[in-house]
Amino acid sequence: MGEIIQCQEIGKDYRLGTTTICALQGISCTFHAGEFSAIAGPSGSGKTTLLNLLGCLDKPDRGRLLLEGRDVTSESLNRLTVYRQKRLGFVFQTFNLIPVLSAYENVEYPLLLAGTPARERRVRVSDMLERVGLLDRGDHRPNKLSGGQRQRVAIARALVSRPVLVLADEPTANLDSRTGTEILHLMRQLSLESGVTFIFSTHDPRILDNADRVVELEDGGIAGNGSRPQYPAGEVQHV
Amino acid sequence: MFSYARIALRNVFRNKRRTLITGSVLIFGCMALIITRGFMEYMYWGTREGAVRGTGHLQVYNSSFLNKEEMKPLECGIDNYASLQHLLESVPHVRATEARLEFMGLISNGEKSVAFVGEAVQPERQKRMGMLVQVRTGVDLLASTAENPAILGSELAKSLNAQPGGILTIMTMTADGALNGTDVTVAGMYSTGMKEADSRILSVRLETAQRLLATNRVTKFAVALDRTENTLLARTEFEQIFQRNHLNLAVRTWSELSMVYRQVTTIFSAVFAVLGLIIFVLVVLSSSNTMMMAVFERVQEIGTLMALGTSRFRILGLFLLEGLFFGLIGGTVSMALAWSICTMVNRARIQLPPMPMNTEGFPIMIQPLPGAFIGVFFLAVIMMVFGAVLPALRGSRLKIVDALGHI
Numbered sequence: 001m002g003e004i005i006q007c008q009e010i011g012k013d014y015r016l017g018t019t020t021i022c023a024l025q026g027i028s029c030t031f032h033a034g035e036f037s038a039i040a041g042p043s044g045s046g047k048t049t050l051l052n053l054l055g056c057l058d059k060p061d062r063g064r065l066l067l068e069g070r071d072v073t074s075e076s077l078n079r080l081t082v083y084r085q086k087r088l089g090f091v092f093q094t095f096n097l098i099p100v101l102s103a104y105e106n107v108e109y110p111l112l113l114a115g116t117p118a119r120e121r122r123v124r125v126s127d128m129l130e131r132v133g134l135l136d137r138g139d140h141r142p143n144k145l146s147g148g149q150r151q152r153v154a155i156a157r158a159l160v161s162r163p164v165l166v167l168a169d170e171p172t173a174n175l176d177s178r179t180g181t182e183i184l185h186l187m188r189q190l191s192l193e194s195g196v197t198f199i200f201s202t203h204d205p206r207i208l209d210n211a212d213r214v215v216e217l218e219d220g221g222i223a224g225n226g227s228r229p230q231y232p233a234g235e236v237q238h239v
Numbered sequence: 240m241f242s243y244a245r246i247a248l249r250n251v252f253r254n255k256r257r258t259l260i261t262g263s264v265l266i267f268g269c270m271a272l273i274i275t276r277g278f279m280e281y282m283y284w285g286t287r288e289g290a291v292r293g294t295g296h297l298q299v300y301n302s303s304f305l306n307k308e309e310m311k312p313l314e315c316g317i318d319n320y321a322s323l324q325h326l327l328e329s330v331p332h333v334r335a336t337e338a339r340l341e342f343m344g345l346i347s348n349g350e351k352s353v354a355f356v357g358e359a360v361q362p363e364r365q366k367r368m369g370m371l372v373q374v375r376t377g378v379d380l381l382a383s384t385a386e387n388p389a390i391l392g393s394e395l396a397k398s399l400n401a402q403p404g405g406i407l408t409i410m411t412m413t414a415d416g417a418l419n420g421t422d423v424t425v426a427g428m429y430s431t432g433m434k435e436a437d438s439r440i441l442s443v444r445l446e447t448a449q450r451l452l453a454t455n456r457v458t459k460f461a462v463a464l465d466r467t468e469n470t471l472l473a474r475t476e477f478e479q480i481f482q483r484n485h486l487n488l489a490v491r492t493w494s495e496l497s498m499v500y501r502q503v504t505t506i507f508s509a510v511f512a513v514l515g516l517i518i519f520v521l522v523v524l525s526s527s528n529t530m531m532m533a534v535f536e537r538v539q540e541i542g543t544l545m546a547l548g549t550s551r552f553r554i555l556g557l558f559l560l561e562g563l564f565f566g567l568i569g570g571t572v573s574m575a576l577a578w579s580i581c582t583m584v585n586r587a588r589i590q591l592p593p594m595p596m597n598t599e600g601f602p603i604m605i606q607p608l609p610g611a612f613i614g615v616f617f618l619a620v621i622m623m624v625f626g627a628v629l630p631a632l633r634g635s636r637l638k639i640v641d642a643l644g645h646i
Contacts, residue, residue, distance in 0.1 A: 048644075057546055057639045078550065085548020092643070096543040100249035105242075112242040113548050157547075 089158030344411030359448030377427025526626025542642025562627030
């Protein structure tokens with residue numbers, strides 16, 4: 001499997017008034033195409049910051065970030081917008097569906113952005129809704145769906161544009177344990193079917209158990225220097 | 240683009256209460272503008288028609304009359320008025336002309352004498368011009384069978400205790416400067432609507448006045464046209480005729496003669512401009528506030544849209560589109576409601592009290608001007624889009640990670 005992401009000594013600082021907080025420091029890691037990986041760590045360890053950088057939602061202050069071999073560190077915001085639109089998918093902890101659009105329209109939205117023809121849009125949206133088990137809920141607005149259903153719609157939205165990489169920020173954190181497990185299995189299944197790379201930020205042990213690899217963060221850096229016996233199914237990434 | 244239109248349109252109705260409040264401000268503001276403009280137009284029309292009824296569309300004078308003070312009555316009058324009248328009536332758009340003679344003097348009932356301002360007219364021509372003075376009591380100059388009929392201002396008649404059929408004596412100076420007098424029969428009383436004028440005016444037939452002043456001259460011609468809009472066209476035609484025929488005559492339009500019309504239009508235009516500005520500021524502030532609230536409420540949503548690949552330009556467009564839809568809907572509702580109110584008010588014929596110096600009230604009428612409707616519709620759209628600019632810029636400049644983390 002080829003490398004899809006290469007992080008080379010990337011770092012990110014935030015300013016709080018006169019204080020500068022180092023959120024990420026010297027992160028170097030790689031992710032391979034088709035992997036089902038997790039970024040783990042306690043609150044404040046930098047999981048979301050790293051995920052934001054990998055998703056081109058923010059730019060690192062130091063180091064280089066290569067996505068599909070392309071250095072995105074120096075790319076303009078407009079080019080990153082187009083890159084996200086065409087190559088990336090996002091799943092959020094709070095689902096982040098557009099409330100005024102139906103489930104169908106939410107899934108359709110990335111295809112509209114990409115200028116996909118109407119007929120193809122219909123086929124792909126219906127196919128995605130069927131795969132997440134919500135074909136009969138297409139005309140429902142998000143407020144008429146349960147938490148699990150909303151996250152299924154969000155997953156369908158993330159995958160409908162056939163991205164190379166889906167980034168999921170704690171996707172099971174707002175779901176009960178049974179629904180969370182269902183969602184996890186759904187993502188795993190879709191990852192296997194479509195060969196899309198999934199990267200999660202999480203501290204949900206169920207995700208970590210199912211992950212191909214786990215990158216553990218601590219205080220803005222990659223933590224530990226050995227295997228993680230509590231995550232027997234996964235592999236902990238070392239520097 | 241369709242997707243953004245769909246989102247923008249649905250967002251307009253997302254917070255119904257806020258939409259209702261902002262929409263109400265917009266709709267009431269727009270309605271106020273349409274109705275005020277319609278009422279103004281009615282006032283303009285009323286003042287214009289009133290002026291035209293009094294003066295005619297054009298008046299023709301001896302040029303000297305306008306430039307110098309007469310030492311004797313009709314010193315600067317017009318000779319050969321009959322042939323000139325024939326010439327004027329051959330001009331296109333001229334419906335009819337009327338020769339008039341202005342004079343002053345004293346009027347007496349034998350016990351009391353009062354100063355008057357008189358006007359001698361041609362009542363049969365006045366009727367053709369639609370300018371025949373309507374009397375309140377008695378009959379007009381055309382209907383009267385008396386030898387020397389006169390109609391008096393209502394206040395003047397009251398001060399002389401005059402009744403229709405009564406005989407009064409009028410005295411004035413002739414064109415040669417001598418004193419002369421004649422008896423007139425009171426045919427009726429009329430009102431100009433202004434008390435001061437009503438206490439001084441009287442009107443007699445032209446022949447009566449010419450006999451009294453011992454002259455064949457007239458002071459001026461009043462000219463009625465087929466349409467008020469042709470006033471300037473006819474004026475130019477008259478001036479060319481006067482020049483071609485070497486006539487020492489000058490022409491004035493009704494708007495030059497009516498100071499009231501100029502004052503009314505100036506004052507109303509200023510009031511409308513101030514009202515428009517106030518409404519513009521109110522609606523822009525209100526819409527801006529609403530859109531700003533919408534941006535604050537939708538920070539995370541904006542972050543999501545941008546994360547999915549929506550450009551900042553499109554986010555900006557989304558909010559501007561929302562303002563545009565708000566304006567289109569508000570403008571349409573405003574036009575419909577304003578039309579209904581215009582119709583209702585015009586049917587109700589609500590009477591307003593008399594204006595200062597006037598003795599008679601008048602009904603409120605609102606002219607539904609198509610131009611005002613269309614103009615205010617576009618203004619509604621402009622106001623709402625203008626109000627959305629700042630919030631839209633703010634929304635489009637959000638940092639994605641900050642927006643996504645916003646609760």
